[in-house]
Amino acid sequence: MEHHSSVTVRQPLILGDKSYHQISEDISRPVEGKANNLFKILFTISSLLALWGVGCFAYTIGTGIGVWGLNKTVGWAWDITNFVWWVGIGHAGTLISAILLLFRQRWRMSINRSAEAMTIFAVICAALFPVMHMGRVWVAYWVLPLPNQFGSLWVNFNSPLLWDVFAISTYFTVSLVFWYTGLIPDFATIRDRQMKPRMKKIYNILSFGWSGSAKQWSRFEEVSLVLAGLSTPLVLSVHTIVSMDFATSVIPGWHTTIFPPYFVAGAIFSGFAMVLTLLIIMRKVLNLEDYITISHVENMNKVIILTGSIVGVAYLTELFVSWYSGVEYEQYAFLNRATGPYWWSYWSMMTCNVITPQLFWFKKIRKSLIATFIISIFVNIGMWFERFVIIVTSLHRDYLPSSWTMFHPTFIDVGIFIGTIGIFFTLFLLFARTFPVIALSELKTILKSTKESPNPPQH
Amino acid sequence: MSNKVIYGIFDDEEVLLSSAKSLRSKGVRINDVFSPFPIHGLDPVIGIKPTRLSNAAFFYGLFGTASAVWMTWYMLISDWPMNIGGKPNSSWILNMPAFIPVTFELTVFCAAHGMVLSYLLVNKLYPGRKPHNPDVRSTDDKFIMEIQTSQNRKHSEEDILSTLKSTGAVEINQKEMNKA
Numbered sequence: 001m002e003h004h005s006s007v008t009v010r011q012p013l014i015l016g017d018k019s020y021h022q023i024s025e026d027i028s029r030p031v032e033g034k035a036n037n038l039f040k041i042l043f044t045i046s047s048l049l050a051l052w053g054v055g056c057f058a059y060t061i062g063t064g065i066g067v068w069g070l071n072k073t074v075g076w077a078w079d080i081t082n083f084v085w086w087v088g089i090g091h092a093g094t095l096i097s098a099i100l101l102l103f104r105q106r107w108r109m110s111i112n113r114s115a116e117a118m119t120i121f122a123v124i125c126a127a128l129f130p131v132m133h134m135g136r137v138w139v140a141y142w143v144l145p146l147p148n149q150f151g152s153l154w155v156n157f158n159s160p161l162l163w164d165v166f167a168i169s170t171y172f173t174v175s176l177v178f179w180y181t182g183l184i185p186d187f188a189t190i191r192d193r194q195m196k197p198r199m200k201k202i203y204n205i206l207s208f209g210w211s212g213s214a215k216q217w218s219r220f221e222e223v224s225l226v227l228a229g230l231s232t233p234l235v236l237s238v239h240t241i242v243s244m245d246f247a248t249s250v251i252p253g254w255h256t257t258i259f260p261p262y263f264v265a266g267a268i269f270s271g272f273a274m275v276l277t278l279l280i281i282m283r284k285v286l287n288l289e290d291y292i293t294i295s296h297v298e299n300m301n302k303v304i305i306l307t308g309s310i311v312g313v314a315y316l317t318e319l320f321v322s323w324y325s326g327v328e329y330e331q332y333a334f335l336n337r338a339t340g341p342y343w344w345s346y347w348s349m350m351t352c353n354v355i356t357p358q359l360f361w362f363k364k365i366r367k368s369l370i371a372t373f374i375i376s377i378f379v380n381i382g383m384w385f386e387r388f389v390i391i392v393t394s395l396h397r398d399y400l401p402s403s404w405t406m407f408h409p410t411f412i413d414v415g416i417f418i419g420t421i422g423i424f425f426t427l428f429l430l431f432a433r434t435f436p437v438i439a440l441s442e443l444k445t446i447l448k449s450t451k452e453s454p455n456p457p458q459h
Numbered sequence: 460m461s462n463k464v465i466y467g468i469f470d471d472e473e474v475l476l477s478s479a480k481s482l483r484s485k486g487v488r489i490n491d492v493f494s495p496f497p498i499h500g501l502d503p504v505i506g507i508k509p510t511r512l513s514n515a516a517f518f519y520g521l522f523g524t525a526s527a528v529w530m531t532w533y534m535l536i537s538d539w540p541m542n543i544g545g546k547p548n549s550s551w552i553l554n555m556p557a558f559i560p561v562t563f564e565l566t567v568f569c570a571a572h573g574m575v576l577s578y579l580l581v582n583k584l585y586p587g588r589k590p591h592n593p594d595v596r597s598t599d600d601k602f603i604m605e606i607q608t609s610q611n612r613k614h615s616e617e618d619i620l621s622t623l624k625s626t627g628a629v630e631i632n633q634k635e636m637n638k639a
Contacts, residue, residue, distance in 0.1 A: 020495060020600035145534060154534035158543050163560040170568040177575045184584065185598070189495065192595035208579070209588025212598055216582050217497035219510045223578045226513050227571060234567050241560055441496045 011295040013107055013450040018290070020444050027440040028190050030286045030433060032199075038285055039429065046425035053419010056412045057132065065135045067412045074395045074407040079129045080245075081387040082417050085270065086126035086424075087168070087242055088263075088383065091235055092271025093119030094175060097182075098231035101224070106446050107299050110291045113186075113439045114282060114432075115275050116179040121427040122274070123172045125420040130164070132416070160244040167241040171234060178227045184210050185220065186436040239267040246390065252333035253394035256321065262314035266383060269307035269353070272300050273379035280373045282432060291438055294367050301366045304379065308357030311386075315354065329399065337393045341406060345385050346393070352382025462636040464490075465619060466593050467604040467628040472498045475602040478626035479504050482606075485622065487614055491605045493597040512581075516574035523569025527562040593632075604628075607636065 018026075035043075060067055070077055093115035100108040131140050143165045145155045155162050187207035194200040210216065243263035246254040276297065283292040322334040337346045356378045365371045397404045431437070469475040476498060479489055489505045492498065502509070532551045535541060535558075540548040547553040579585065597603045604623070608616055623631055 024495075024599045145530060154539055154541075156541065156543055157531050157535050157561055158541075158546050158554070158557040160560075163564075166561050166564040166568075170564040174567065174571045177571065181575060181578070185496075188590065188592075189598040191590070192592075192598045204590065205586045207590070208584035208586055209590045210584060210598075211590045211592040212493050212495060213592070214492040214494070214498070214501055214505060214507055216584075217494065218502050218507055219512055219578055219582055221497050222510045222512050223574060226516050226574060230516075230567050230571050233563075237560070237563060237567075244560075444496045 011293070013110065013293065013295065014443070014447060015290040015293055016451075018447060018451055020447065023440050023444055023447065024189055024193065026288070026291070027186075027436050027438050027443075028193055030437065031190055031435070032193070035433060036285070039433065042285075043426065043429050046422045046429060049418055049422025050426045051419075051422070053416055053422055056415035056419055057128070060132060060412060060416070061137055065133060067410060069407055069409045069413055071405055071407070073398060073403045073405045074392060076133075076395065077392050077407045078388075078409055078413045078417060079133045081384065081391055082420065083126050083129035084242055084263075084387045084391075085384050086122045086129075086420065088239065088267035088270045088387075089274045089380075090119040090122035090126065090171075090175075090271065091239060091264070091267035092275050093117070093122075094171075094231050094235040095268055095271065096275070097178065098228040098235065101228040102232060106450060107296055109442045109446060110288075110293075110296055110438055111275065111279060111300075112442075113179075113182065113435075114279060114428075114437050116175060116182075117428065117431045117435070117437075118271075118275060118278060119175050120172070120179060121424050121431075122271075123168065123175065124427070125424050127168060127172065128420060129416075160241060160248050163241045164245060167238045171238045174227070174231060174234060178224075178231060181220070181223055181227065182439055182442070183435065184208050185212060185441045186439060188212065189440060190436060236264055239264045251394050251398070252327070252329040253318075253322075253337070253390065255330075256318065258314060258317055258321070262311065262318075265307045265310035265314065266353075266386060269304060269311055269357075270379060270383035272303050272307070273376040273383070276300055276304075276372055276376040277380065278428060280369055280376075282437065286432060286437065288438065291443070294369070297369065297372055298366050301360045301372060304357050304375075305360045308353060308379070312354040315350065332397075333394055336397055337389055340393065340397070342389065342393045342396075345389050349382050349385040349389050352378045353386060356382070463608045463616065464593075464634045464636050465606045465608065465616070465623070466632040466634070467606070467623040468594065468596075468630040468632065469602040469604070469627060470600065470629050471627075472496075472602050474627040475604060476501055476504065478623065478628065479604060481626050482604075482619070482622055485614070485618075487606065487619055487622070488610045489604055490607045490610060493592045493594075493603040493605070495598050495600060495602075498602070512574055512578055515577050516570045519573025520566045520570030522573070523566040524562060526569070527558070527565040530565075531558040531561065593634075609636070 014023075016022075068077070068079065093112075096108050096115040097112040100112075131137055134140055143155065143162065147154070155165075184207055187203050188210035191200055191203035191207050194203060240260040240263070243259035247256060247259040249255060279292055280297070283289050319334055322330045325331075337343075356375050359371070359375060360366045365375075392407050396407055467475075467478070469478065472494060475492065475494075479492070479501065482489060483504055492501060492505060501507075528551070531554075536548060536551050536554065542548050546557060551558075592598065592603070593605065594601065594603055606619055606623075608619075611619065620631060
């Protein structure tokens with residue numbers, strides 16, 4: 001072979017010959033400019049969906065959760081499926097901002113801000129479901145360890161559902177302050193560019209009066225590092241605890257020790273798919289193609305192959321262990337998943353989660369935006385079905401065949417789910433118009449070492 | 460004697476860093492530096508001590524652990540022992556495995572929030588505070604060194620200005636300091 005390809009020259013993370021000022025310009029543009037028509041259309045659609053969801057919520061609260069399709073056998077269905085799905089999606093944001101920070105992966109800097117925003121909005125959507133499922137939402141505060149007026153009865157610290165309360169609220173609030181701490185200096189950049197007093201005032205309030213002195217930066221870096229260190233075990237603990245909601249019970253198909261790592265891998269898998277779905281649109285709408293490049297997309301696709309394969313191995317392990325355990329209930333649960341009345345959901349899950357991500361082994365597919373976008377949607381759907389399969393197929397045929405039944409969602413079930421998708425996209429679109437969507441001060445620190453050089457070195 | 464503030468404005472962080480080093484080697488005290496992003500290696504040059512925020516976070520975390528241990532013990536062992544699913548309720552240590560998740564989450568909760576609150580407090584960041592960066596460009600692409608003549612009586616103003624200029628400052632501004 002005549003041609004020697006150069007030894008792994010790193011792909012530039014920022015395209016175009018940017019200066020520090022150009023970065024401020026590019027990232028502030030969506031905040032300062034007028035909304036384009038595409039934005040207006042997307043915003044209208046998603047806020048209408050959100051309103052529809054709010055209507056269904058109101059109907060549920062007014063009438064009771066009997067309006068859902070639940071019955072005596074299937075006491076948990078779409079609500080908990082959606083809860084686990086949304087929490088899982090949130091995990092990618094923390095992985096990108098915390099775990100990749102500890103691993104010093106610099107490509108995270110273009111995507112961490114929007115991925116963290118996604119985390120926060122996804123956890124908001126997730127938290128709505130357990131609160132709704134309480135039925136009497138006005139007593140939702142009973143999950144907190146407060147003394148109550150009916151005698152000194154306390155919350156049950158032995159219950160994984162209570163662990164969830166602590167895990168989700170810690171996860172939500174810590175992600176929120178981590179995100180906001182990083183936003184403060186970037187809000188200051190936007191503030192200092194404003195000529196209109198009203199905008200200046202708003203962004204000064206948001207920036208908490210940041211001035212960027214050496215001491216402030218030194219503390220900023222320390223806080224970012226420690227928060228990343230705290231968030232890393234936190235994010236792993238959250239989905240571990242969510243999986244224990246199932247694993248500590250004695251339902252066939254739930255009572256397995258593989259659940260915590262399997263759920264965490266699945267969470268990261270689905271989260272990265274959602275990040276890709278959002279960012280492929282966002283980079284186009286906000287003209288950020290120079291910052292969120294094909295190599296960013298490719299890196300995320302590699303994470304999808306890894307976590308998707310872990311999920312695939314977990315599915316096969318579950319099947320093997322159910323056979324090898326010799327427990328007939330366990331064996332039947334899996335036979336029923338694959339061949340019972342819900343076979344279609346099991347095979348949608350298998351196709352979307354195990355087969356489609358393997359297409360990313362091909363470099364061409366990994367680098368294609370259209371293919372990535374389509375596969376990311378498949379993964380989102382597949383991961384929703386995974387939770388549906390785990391929850392509904394294990395419940396609908398329990399130990400007592402006389403109580404076997406099917407679960408049929410009502411239009412309220414569907415409406416609430418679609419409503420949360422609307423809430424999620426509405427919040428994300430508002431974020432994209434008013435917040436700096438890329439951590440610009442962080443990005444400036446890597447500009448010199450990762451930009452495309454105007455005169456590429458000759459090999 | 461007039462009290463002045465001199466602002467040396469740079470358009471590159473490395474130039475500012477080498478300029479700060481040469482000023483320091485002459486014994487000039489640099490009051491502060493304002494920059495759009497953290498400049499690595501600057502803190503020891505201008506005499507900023509490493510922050511102790513992470514030590515604080517450790518103790519906040521310890522507080523979180525202790526509160527979780529106390530809370531689980533008081534509520535489930537001492538005040539109202541509940542026998543749920545045959546799980547032992549006679550002593551905290553026997554019931555401890557079920558208390559690990561809550562203990563962990565409270566530890567992280569207290570460490571993270573305690574640290575962030577301290578950070579906002581020591582950095583004096585709160586909504587409505589007036590920013591005190593001398594030039595709006597310092598959050599965009601300019602790096603500004605602040606030198607106060609009152610802290611550098613041994614050095615003449617001209618001396619400082621010429622060093623700044625020769626070490627790469629692209630712009631130098633001066634301001635009369637108000638009598639405090």
